[in-house]
Every structure is written in structure tokens, then in C-alpha cells.
Amino acid sequence: MSTGSNIVAEWLRSLQLGRYAESFLDNGYDDLEICKQVGDPDLDAIGVFEPSHRSRLLHSVRALREEGAASV
Amino acid sequence: ANPLAPDAPDMTQFASVGEWLQSLKMGRYAEGFERGGITTMDAVVQLTVKELTALGVTLVGHQKKIMNSVQAMRAQISANLSE
Numbered sequence: 001m002s003t004g005s006n007i008v009a010e011w012l013r014s015l016q017l018g019r020y021a022e023s024f025l026d027n028g029y030d031d032l033e034i035c036k037q038v039g040d041p042d043l044d045a046i047g048v049f050e051p052s053h054r055s056r057l058l059h060s061v062r063a064l065r066e067e068g069a070a071s072v
Numbered sequence: 073a074n075p076l077a078p079d080a081p082d083m084t085q086f087a088s089v090g091e092w093l094q095s096l097k098m099g100r101y102a103e104g105f106e107r108g109g110i111t112t113m114d115a116v117v118q119l120t121v122k123e124l125t126a127l128g129v130t131l132v133g134h135q136k137k138i139m140n141s142v143q144a145m146r147a148q149i150s151a152n153l154s155e
Contacts, residue, residue, distance in 0.1 A: 026097055028133030028140075037132045045131055 007032055015056055023047050036064045075144035076151055089116055096141055104128035117145050 008030055009021035023046045029035050038061045043054050086092035089111060090102040108127040110116060119142050124135050 024133075027131070028135070028137030030133075030136075034132055034136055042131055042133060045134070 006030065008035060011035065011060070015060055017048075017053055017057065020046060020048055020053075032064060036061060075147045082148065086113060089113065092116065092141070096137055098129075098134060098138060101127065101129055101134075101138075113145075117142060117149065 006021070006025060008024050009018065011032060012018050012021050012024065024030070024035070027042075027046050029038065029042070029046065038057065040054075040058075043057065048054055048057060086095065089105050090099065092113065093099050093102050093105065104127045105111070108123075110119065110123075110127065119138070121135055121139055124138060129135055129138060
């Protein structure tokens with residue numbers, strides 16, 4: 001699957017976590033609405049195990065929810 | 073993606089539920105589907121999100137992926153019927 005123009009890939013790149021883009025998309029996390037629901041079980045399935053990456057992602061997920069952001 | 077586009081994969085071709093789940097990279101749920109009685113593709117096309125949770129699919133991304141495929145199959149089946 002191409003991750004080039006996907007909004008989730010863009011969001012992950014903005015967090016310097018672009019390496020996980022393909023796995024996010026493979027697991028069905030392909031828009032920001034669905035990424036707002038990401039928690040620990042989702043990260044386990046996606047394969048984000050590095051604690052600093054997890055906390056960076058969960059922090060950004062919280063920001064997405066609070067801002068109701070539709071774009072990065 | 074348009075499920076009826078000429079180059080879209082034929083979702084109605086899968087021989088088994090396990091094979092279909094594998095194609096979605098969701099093979100980990102094969103056992104749960106089996107246990108829940110979803111053993112034929114006819115049963116698969118009638119699935120709802122609510123049932124997915126009971127089958128052990130609790131992650132929203134996985135629910136979305138599976139339901140997208142179910143909906144694509146439904147679209148292809150009704151297109152085939154009207155041919």
C-alpha cells in the first residue's frame with residue numbers, strides 16, 4: 001500500500017514516526033478520526049513498542065481529540 | 073476505492089473465511105470467527121460491527137478494515153445479481 005499522500009502518514013511524519021505509517025494503514029487506522037481512538041491495545045497491534053514512541057503518539061492522539069483537528 | 077472498479081479485487085472469490093481474513097492481514101481472528109459460527113462467506117457478508125466485537129474484534133481499526141471488505145463484497149454481490 002502506498003503511504004505517500006495519506007493523512008495518517010503525514011501525521012506520523014510530523015511526529016518523526018513515519019516508519020509506522022504502513023503498519024497503521026495495514027491495521028485499518030487510515031484516517032485521523034479513527035486515529036483519535038488509538039490507545040495502548042491499538043499500539044500493541046500496530047507494533048509500536050518503543051516507550052518514547054508510544055508516549056509521543058498517545059500525547060498527539062490526545063491533542064487530536066482536544067482540538068477536534070481534521071488536519072495535521 | 074470503488075469496489076466496482078474493473079481492477080478491484082474480486083471479494084467474492086475467497087474459498088474460506090480463513091483465507092479471506094488472511095488476505096486482510098486479519099488472520100488472527102480466524103479462530104474467533106470459527107468459534108462464533110461465522111464459517112461461510114455467506115455468513116460473512118451479513119456481519120455487523122456489533123457482531124465483530126463478540127467475535128473478538130475490539131480494535132476500531134480492525135473493525136473498520138473488516139467492515140470495509142464486507143461492504144465491498146455486498147456491493148459486488150448486488151452488482152453481479154443485476155448483470
